[in-house]
Amino acid sequence: MHDIPGVPGVFTPAQCRQTAESIAATQESSGAIPWSVGGHTDPWDHIENAMALTVAGLWEPARAAFEWSRTTQRADGTWPIQLRDGVIEDANSDSNFCAYIATGVWHHVLVTGDRAFAATMWPVVSKAIDFVLELQSGTGEIAWARGQGGIADEALLTGCASIYHSIRCALALADYVDDPQPEWEVAVGRLGHAIADHQDAFVTKDRWSMEWYYPILGGALRGPRAQARIDERWNDFVVPGLGIRCVDDRPWVTGAETCELVMALDAIGDRARAHEQFAAMHHLREEDGSYWTGLVYADGKRWPVERTTWTGAAVILAADALSSTTPGSGIFRGADLPRGLEGVYDCECVISER
Numbered sequence: 001m002h003d004i005p006g007v008p009g010v011f012t013p014a015q016c017r018q019t020a021e022s023i024a025a026t027q028e029s030s031g032a033i034p035w036s037v038g039g040h041t042d043p044w045d046h047i048e049n050a051m052a053l054t055v056a057g058l059w060e061p062a063r064a065a066f067e068w069s070r071t072t073q074r075a076d077g078t079w080p081i082q083l084r085d086g087v088i089e090d091a092n093s094d095s096n097f098c099a100y101i102a103t104g105v106w107h108h109v110l111v112t113g114d115r116a117f118a119a120t121m122w123p124v125v126s127k128a129i130d131f132v133l134e135l136q137s138g139t140g141e142i143a144w145a146r147g148q149g150g151i152a153d154e155a156l157l158t159g160c161a162s163i164y165h166s167i168r169c170a171l172a173l174a175d176y177v178d179d180p181q182p183e184w185e186v187a188v189g190r191l192g193h194a195i196a197d198h199q200d201a202f203v204t205k206d207r208w209s210m211e212w213y214y215p216i217l218g219g220a221l222r223g224p225r226a227q228a229r230i231d232e233r234w235n236d237f238v239v240p241g242l243g244i245r246c247v248d249d250r251p252w253v254t255g256a257e258t259c260e261l262v263m264a265l266d267a268i269g270d271r272a273r274a275h276e277q278f279a280a281m282h283h284l285r286e287e288d289g290s291y292w293t294g295l296v297y298a299d300g301k302r303w304p305v306e307r308t309t310w311t312g313a314a315v316i317l318a319a320d321a322l323s324s325t326t327p328g329s330g331i332f333r334g335a336d337l338p339r340g341l342e343g344v345y346d347c348e349c350v351i352s353e354r
Contacts, residue, residue: 031068
């Protein structure tokens, strides 16, 4: 068993374990991890929680979470967008939600080194990524959802940036199990190019802080362009001493977004500001180790009035990134992840080759 992350002066390993235990305490008997006790479960946040449990050494509940994903995956490789107590509330399929299983599985393999787990979960990941790539357009971007009405006609930058990272994790897993996926290599190269150089292909949602940092967190932007993107809107989103706004026009800071920004900053070597933002958000911590979702700082009120598992999960993953404690701590730095065929950007050429 590995050490548990801590960030000196801010977050101890014991507090990390306590936060993980608060997440595990919400897990349903099926293995599903909802947003909060009695709340709904979505496939993305469920995996984020499993990753946090893995980091904190709670491998049994983490495995139960992955087993839930394995057994609830539909024949087409998807999961419903939302369930509550095992009952489907939204049967549509979100491409980012479905892709994230690859990030979670590869992270678990990095941390545990468990080849049997990798072999068990590989078919799940493979089917999920194949579904996601059915939603990719000729210009590289990926539609955000598919439902009874067909494929959505909109692609979202945040979701596609997360998918980009997930496909790279899926390619790493493919290498690990020795099952090459050359079509994924082409697809991820095209997607990365769309994110980095053709953001007009995506629906504009630049009120949201996630839109700002996710191209960096997902790994499509690095170097001077990434640093310039962070600097350009820093003052729009960062509230000194409290964390970052969820949207740029509301006096509302949120913990998960702040911790994701921490990981994006860490990924580009902006360590001082990463540590600063991690320290700033801990006013959201409760005595049992759980975290409130956010704070309306104009009136000092928690909003929404809920402590969400995925906020605690983001804290744990950010602490691991900052401390480089586990073998999975660098997953969002992405230095060791395959990049696909980045030079193949002429879509007509790619299509003709197929």
